[in-house]
Amino acid sequence: MRKIFNNIFYIFLCVFTLITIISLIFVILFITKEALPTFKEVSLMEFLFGRKWMPVEGISDNPGFGIFNFIAATIYVSILAMFIAVSIGLGAAIYLSCIASERLRTVMYPFIDLLAGIPSVVYGFVGLNVLVKIFLKAGVHTGNCVLAAAIVLSVMLLPYLVSSSSDTLLKNKELYLSAGNALGVEKWYTIASVILPASLKNILTAMILAIGRAMGETMAVMMVMGNANLFPHILGKGESIASVIALEMGTAVSGSTHFHALYASGLVLVVILLLINILIGMLRRKLVR
């Protein structure tokens, strides 16, 4: 009897796993199929490295489908955001796990989880009304810029980074801090030499997930980055791949090259994410033995 149950359960799990994998493959296949017609019009090189994006036929005589600036902006803003979020987040996580009292922790954790639940429109809205205004006062033309987007994005990434890294740090602190104490070693030295390295693997995993979110994040970035087809500079405007797709998909004529080019941009985003995942995964394997 139990055996039958086990088998049924096992089969269910297999089926669900299969469904997940198949739908993922299906999505990628679909995007690829819709993307391919683009390359009847432009070469892959032109598409990836071209800077001219004039997708609508009829408006200009020779349309252009180069998304290099969008790719650059996506990577630029994500890396900048990660840099801000990781440096602040790691500090906060170390504070929460290793210095804060048990009581402060129980107060802070739900608060951080709450931050993670705020929809991105709200972050974008606050960014637009606060950050962009500040940048405008500081002399940035219109106030919209890559740095503003990176800051908004990093605030959005923070809760997740903080809560997952402080979880592992706390676990490792409970494991190793007293072992260090027993050797007469100072707390900070144990944290830096044992607890942080021991947590690195999980922190890197959290970073993979966070950068995925950063690259795909559309709304908040779109609201503060200015959306101009320019090569990104820290105080200049830029437009991310996700923004292009969100802004133009609604008006692109179905079946036009413009329409297919947007799918192709989506495919590029997926490929970049995949590459970054592989890269961090390799780094993780190299660092952690």
Added chain:
Amino acid sequence: MGETIKTEGLSVSYGKKSVLHNISLEFPKNRITSIIGPSGCGKTTLLMALDEMIKEIPDARVTGNIYIDDVNTEALSMEEIRRKVGLVFQKPVPFPFSVYDNLAYAPKYYGNHDKTSLNRIVIEKLQMVGLYDEIKDELKKSALKFSGGQQQRICIARALTAEPEVLLLDEPCSSLDVKSTAIIEETLLRLKEKYTIIIVTHNIAQAKRLSDKVVFLKDGLKIEEGDAKEFFRSPKEEETGEFLRGIYG
């Protein structure tokens, strides 16, 4: 025959809860002293008081005196005390590094960066716990990949790298199988030539095999202490006898 470490009127409380009452004990040099007693009687607390690990617990309060080599520990820094008194935990917690890095950790922290000297320390301490011949080709392997018994011996060796005089062990064998336990016991009997050893154990048979001296605690009070042979043959206090019989039966 002197003692390396002794307590005088030691009392410990956690917040309002008083856990150890007025404990005066002497731990003879180069001997193994076992601390036995029912669960919750304060054995771990006593060990933690001896190397001041208890100061890491925010609401713990300690009164009374502890002397190491006749020096009141109040006159010593926390680091000095913890170097003189090594502590091995119930569950082995090697750092997630190689065996070599585990053993070189404390010496490096204390300023030794000389490669040959570090090599010598690592080899010497591993030999002391009888592990060197067993794993000498695997010193670069992660310490987490060894068996529980081997990990515990790595931890004992690591405690020795801080050059302590006293070694405290809190139920070091409770998560180990019979064979690993026997090896650790052998190791301790060998180590007592160089160190003063204090071991908390739940295993009366183990206390019998190892100890020169036994201390029996109950509800935070020292009920009885004495020479091991004497203690087990004819305990003076009724409660001790009950405890010993209770464990057997």
